[in-house]
Amino acid sequence: GHGRPPPPQNVTLLSKDFDMILTWTPGEGSPPDVTYTVRYESQERMDKWIKVRHCKNIHRTSCNLTCVLPNFFVKVRARVKAVSGQFQSPWVESQFKEYHLDVELAPPVLNVNVKKNLIHVNASFPLATCVESFSWMYDLNLWEAGSEDKKQYEGIFRKKTVTIDTTALRGNYCLSARSSFQSIDFKHSKFSQPVCVLLNHKG
Secondary structure, three states, X not given: XXXXXXXXXXXXXXXEOOEEEEEEEOOOOOOOOOEEEEEEXXXXXXXXXXXXXXXXXXXXXXXXXXXXXXXXXXXXXXXXXXXXXXXXXXXXXXXXXXXXXHOOOOOOEEXXXXXXXXXXXXXXXXXXXXXXXXXXXXXXXXXEOOOOOOXXXXXEEOOOOEEEEOOOOOEEEEEEEEEEEEOOOEXXXXXXXXXXXXXXXXX
């Protein structure tokens, strides 16, 4: 008895770590050969479901839509169907999301370079190339290990290196950063895991 595969479940358009991803789970009792096909529509052109070339007949249960979105300032939604042999399930739709408003940020990764009396810090972001031009920023904190007193450097442009004069600092100092982004209000990621360095110690 080979019939229509069950439709995908928990279909969600998810913004995670700078990406917009459609995720789903297989319908209960899905056959082992099941594959999935995804389409999306934008509020600019309702009722026009657009094919996603890299998410046709795929085995995985997610599809990254970030760089196929036609406009980051318009709401989109996506849909997915299960295919098995010549049979297919009904489409199941996600809710609408807009990249610019709904983007979820990941903490940046810090590169810390200690020179004699200076620290150079820059942050790298796990960005898809199509969103690199957005005005991503980061905030940086510097503090002496064990202290609550943090020096804050705010609103640093993503590609900019921060240079900190460490002449007056001695001991173990830690740095941590978060991504930030201005949409209607400011969005922030969590702070990254601290990176700690020993400064001006007499070896």
